[in-house]
Amino acid sequence: MPIRNIATLAVAILLGVVAVFLVRSYIGAQKGPAGQAAVATTPVVVASQAIERGKTVEGASIKVVNYPSSAVPAGSFHALTDLTGTPADKRVAMRAISANEPILADAISGPGGRLVLSASITQGMRAVTLRSNDVAGVAGFVLPGDHVDILLTRTLNNRPLTQVLDSDVRVLGVDQTDDQAANKPQVARAVTVELSPDQAQKLTLAQTVGQISLSLRHPADELPLTKVATTVSDLGFFSPRTGVSRAVVRRRARPPGQEIHVTRGLEMVGYRVLN
Numbered sequence: 001m002p003i004r005n006i007a008t009l010a011v012a013i014l015l016g017v018v019a020v021f022l023v024r025s026y027i028g029a030q031k032g033p034a035g036q037a038a039v040a041t042t043p044v045v046v047a048s049q050a051i052e053r054g055k056t057v058e059g060a061s062i063k064v065v066n067y068p069s070s071a072v073p074a075g076s077f078h079a080l081t082d083l084t085g086t087p088a089d090k091r092v093a094m095r096a097i098s099a100n101e102p103i104l105a106d107a108i109s110g111p112g113g114r115l116v117l118s119a120s121i122t123q124g125m126r127a128v129t130l131r132s133n134d135v136a137g138v139a140g141f142v143l144p145g146d147h148v149d150i151l152l153t154r155t156l157n158n159r160p161l162t163q164v165l166d167s168d169v170r171v172l173g174v175d176q177t178d179d180q181a182a183n184k185p186q187v188a189r190a191v192t193v194e195l196s197p198d199q200a201q202k203l204t205l206a207q208t209v210g211q212i213s214l215s216l217r218h219p220a221d222e223l224p225l226t227k228v229a230t231t232v233s234d235l236g237f238f239s240p241r242t243g244v245s246r247a248v249v250r251r252r253a254r255p256p257g258q259e260i261h262v263t264r265g266l267e268m269v270g271y272r273v274l275n
Helices: 001-030 197-209
Strands: 040-046 062-068 127-133 145-158 157-176 190-195 213-214 229-231 260-265 267-273
Touching: 127 197, 145 197, 157 197, 190 197, 197 213
Parallel strands: none
Antiparallel strands: 040 062, 127 190, 145 157, 145 213, 157 190, 157 229, 260 267
């Protein structure tokens, strides 16, 4: 074979090898360059199966998976022993936990496995219970986890008014349940809400001077209220028949003299006689 053909074949083989190398490098770059340091991870305890509210968090229901260190949820646990220690360290689920969901501190009870309401109260806040009925409790549609405005209707200086005591308040429990998975309306005798210490004092006093009612908010509504008090004058003063303000109604002056009515068959005619 001529040397020229051999040289051409060698160059073609070399170019083919280079092309294969470049393609493999490109594909490797899409999956992660060879030799690159692995992404830093942190062990996180998650549920290996669904855990119902009130169930004990045990070793068979949890496992450890590696999360990217930059995406570790706040309040998570990093070892099974954090949740499966002595009987005094047992925890129970404060709410339903889905499979593969990270176990967070606010989703389980404190050590000892007690399902207590105090574990779900925000730091620095207080739980206060107010009396409720079918009207004050929005016909039983107020459920744990909802947000409400608290209204007080009372008489001030012999004039009734309704004022806003607190707005966008979180409902912790209804009667004796704090299950946020509850979805069936129920008429309750008591509703427990989360308030600051100052708000708690105000609500306790308000229940002795007037009638408390709740106004249910949309879950995404966080806007402050623009009107904090309503009086009778805000309702308007209208005639029930005409809808016209009685303040502008004037009596028509009667013509002088006396009016006499004469009936002929089914027809009645009126005559006015001057004195």
